[in-house]
Amino acid sequence: MRKWVLSGILASEETYLSHLEALLLPMKPLKAAATTSQPVLTSQQIETIFFKVPELYEVHKDFYDGLLPRVQQWGRQQCVGDLFQKLASQLGVYRAFVDNYGVAMETAEKCCQANAQFAEISENLRARSNKDAKDQMTKNSLETLLYKPVDRVTRSTLVLHDLLKHTPSSHPDYPLLQDALRISQNFLSSINEEITPRRQSMTVKKGEHRQLLKDSFMVELVEGARKLRHVFLFTDLLLCTKLKKQSGGKTQQYDCKWYIPLTDLSFQTVDESEAAPNIPLVLDEELDAMKMKISQIKSDIQREKRANKGSKAIERLRKKLSEQESMLLLMSPSMAFRVHSRNGKSYTFLISSDYERAEWRENIREQQKKCFKSFSLTSVELQMLTNSCVKLQTVHSIPLTINKEDDESPGLYGFLNVIVHSATGFKQSSSLYCTLEVDSFGYFVNKAKTRVYRDTAEPNWNEEFEIELEGSQTLRILCYEKCYNKTKLTKEDGESTDRIMGKGQVQLDPQALQDRDWQRTIIAMNGIEVKLSVKFTSREFSLKRMPSRKQTGVFGVKIAVVTKRERSKVPYIVRQCVEEIERRGMEEVGIYRVSGVATDIQALKAAFDVNNKDVSVMMSEMDVNAIAGTLKLYFRELPEPLFTDEFYPNFAEGIALSDPVAKESCMLNLLLSLPEANLLTFLFLLDHLKRVAEKETVNKMSLHNLATVFGPTLLRPSEKESKLPANPSQPISMTDSWSLEVMSQVQVLLYFLQLEAIPAPDSKRQSILFSTEV
Secondary structure: OHHHHHHHHHHHHHHHHHHHHHHHOOHHHHHHHHOOOOOOOOHHHHHHHOOOHHHHHHHHHHHHHHHHHHHHOOOOOOOOHHHHHHHHHOOHHHHHHHHHHHHHHHHHHHHHHHOHHHHHHHHOEEEEOOOOOOOOEEEEOHHHHHHHHHHHHHOHHHHHHHHHHOOOOOOOHHHHHHHHHHHHHHHHHHHHHHHHHHHHEEEOOOOOEEEEEEEEEEEEEEOOEEEEEEEEEEOOEEEEEEEOOOOOOOOOOEEEEEEEEHHHEEEOEOOOOOOOOOOOOOOHHHHHHHHHHHHHHHHHHHHHHHOOOOHHHHHHHHHHHHHHHHHHHHHOOOEEEEEEEOOOOEEEEEEOOHHHHHHHHHHHHHHHOOOOOOOOOOHHHHHHHHHHHHHHOOOOOOOOHHHOOOOOOOOEEEEEEEEEEEEEOOOOOEEEEEEEEEEEOOEEEEEEEOOOEEEEOOOEEEEEEEEEEEEEOEEEEEEEEOOOOHHHOOOEOOOOOOEEEEEEEEEOOHHHHOOOOOEEEEEEEOOEEEEEEEEEEEHHHHOOOOOOOOOOOOOOOOHHHHHHHHOOOOOHHHHHHHHHHHHHOOOOOOOOOOOOOHHHHHHHHHHHHOOOOOHHHHHHHOOHHHHHHHHHHHHHOOOOOOOOOOOHHHHHHHHOOOOHHHHHHHHHHHHHOOOHHHHHHHHHHHHHHHHHHHOHHHHOOOHHHHHHHHHHHHHOOOHHHOOOOOOOOOOOOHHHHHHHHHHHHHHHHHHHHHOOOOOOOOOOHHHOOOOOOO
C-alpha cells in the first residue's frame, strides 16, 4: 500500500512539474524580448507574473528526482520520510507565491488587454499530459496554470495523511512523516484564510465584490426530463449553468441556463405549485443495473492497470465510467427542491437528501437577509459571470464516492452500528425524532429513523440501528419535530410537514473506527446537541458466516438440525415472524428495509434461542421493524446460506444465462436440488415476500427492494466459497468483486420473486409442479 500511495504521489508530481514547465516555457523568450525595442512585457511585469515559479519548479524537481529511484528500488524498509520532511521545510516559497498571487493575476489581466500577442500566448500554454506522452499536450490558460500552486499547497496534507495511514508506527519513516505533516498543517492554517477569498472573490465593478458561497452538481427537471446542472450560489444571486462539451483540448466552459437575484427568490409552497410537474421515478432495477456497470468498469480499469496496458485503453474506460456515473447521478434523486422567481418563473431541482435540501434553503435564506435590491445583468455581465465559474468552482467532478482520485479513501464497506442516545438544547417541549443518512454510490440515502419521543425538551431515545455501508464516508443526522396539526405549516415541495430542528454530520474515519469498539460522539447543530455511539464492522468480518458450534437454540444452527428437532418443515422462528408481520406490518413503510431497534432484536433472538414460551407476547408488544430485523438476522447467522455453499456458484452462473428458456430450466432445477428444509423454508418465505410486495403502493417495498434486502442474506456464501465464477487471469479488487457479487445475489432472488409458477410452500417436494418441464 505504501508503494501504491507513493506511485500516486509520483504521478501527481509529474503532472504538477509539467504545469510549472508550461509556465516557465514562455519566460525565456519574453525576457529576451524585454531588452529589445519592441518588448511584449517589461522585465518588471515578467517578474511579477511569474514570481517564484522557477523556485517552485526547483523544489519539486528536487523532490521528484529523489523519490523516483527509491520507489523504483522498492523494499519493505525503504525510507522516504526525509524527502517529505525536506519538502515541508521548503513550503515557505509558497508563502511568497500566495502573497503575490493577486498582484500577478491583476498584472496578467492588464497585460492581456494591452497586448494581443501576450493575450494569445496566455491562452495557449501547453503542458504534457504525462511524462511518457511527449507528443500529447493539453492546452491551458495562464490563469489556470497560475492557480495550480495555490491549489497544490491546499492539498499538501492529504498525501501525508494517506502515507501515514499505511506506514507502521515502528517504521523509521513514521516520526519524519509526522513532523512533515505538523509543519504542513501549521503552514496551511496560516495561509488558508488568505487563499479562500482569492479562490472565491470576483470583481464585478470597481469597489464591489461578488463572492461564491456554494456550488454543486444538481439535477434540474425540465419539461419532464432530467438535466445535469452546475448550480452556483453567489452573495447576491443563484446561477444555474450547464457544462459545455469539451473538444480539442479546450478548457471548461459553462452556459448560463438562468439566474435569480436573491431578493427575487422564494421557495414554492404546495398551494403555488399545484401545476408543478410530476417527478418521473426511475425503477430500482435500472439504478442497480447502472451500479453493476460502474463496478464492472472499475474492475476493468484495475485489470488494465495490473496488465500494464497502454493509457489509451484506461482513458477509454475512464470515459465510460464518467458517463455511467453521470447517468446514475442524473437518475437517482427524487426529492423536489423548487425555487420561484418574482417574475413568475419556477424551477425544480431533484435532490437525494433532505439534509442537502435544508442546507441549500438555509444558505439562501441567510444570504437573503443581506440583500435589499433587485437588479438585472447585461448579457456581457452575465457572460463574464458564467466564464468566471470555471475558476471559482469548488466541485470539479461528478460528486460520487466512486469518482475519487486513487489516493483518496474509497470509503467504508460493512456494517455501522449507531446508538442514538439523547438530545439536549431544545427551547420547548415537542414531539421529536431523528433520521440517519449515509452516502452510497455518491448520493445520500435515508437509512434509519428513531421512534417519536413525545412532549419533551430532552428526548432519550437510546435506540440502536445497524446500517449497511457501501463505500460510505459520512454519517448525517437530522432532528425533526413531529407536527400533528398539519394545517399549521406550509408544505414546501410536497415534503413531510415535520420541521427540521437541526442537522449535523460526522466523517467516518476508517482509522478511528477500525478497532471495532464503540466510539462516543456528540453532534452539535443549531444549539442542539445529539449524543451518539458508533461501531463499525468491516465487510471482512461482517460477511463471515460462522461455522455451527452449538446444537441448542436456533440462531447459528443448521436449518436441517432445527427443523428435525422441531419436527417441522419450516423453522418455528420463521413462521412466527412472518405471521406477526402479516398480522400488522404489511402496510409499514419500508418494512424489512428500515432498521429495527437493535436491543429489541437481541431480546427476541435470546427468547427464540431458549424457546421462551412468552415469545409471541413479546413480539406483539414490539415495533414490527424489530421483528423484521430478527427474521433477517436469523438467515444472516445461518452457518450456511439457505441456497447452500454447494449450489451458490451454480445459481450465479444460471442467472447470467442469456437464453430465457435455458435460464428457467437451470434455475428451477437448482431450486429443486436444495435440501428439503432449505427448499420448503425458501418457498414459505418467497410466498410471504410476494404478499408484502402486493402492498407496494402503501409500504413502498417492491419485489426489487425486497430482493435487494434479502438477496445477500439468503445467498451470501461462507467465506471459503465467496467468489464469483470468473476468469482467474482477470483479477478485480475486493470492493468491485463484492459489488458485482451482491448484485448477482439480488438478481437470483428477484428472478424467483418474479416467476409466476412457484410451488406452494405446503406442497410435498415430490409433487411440486412448475410451469416449465424440468
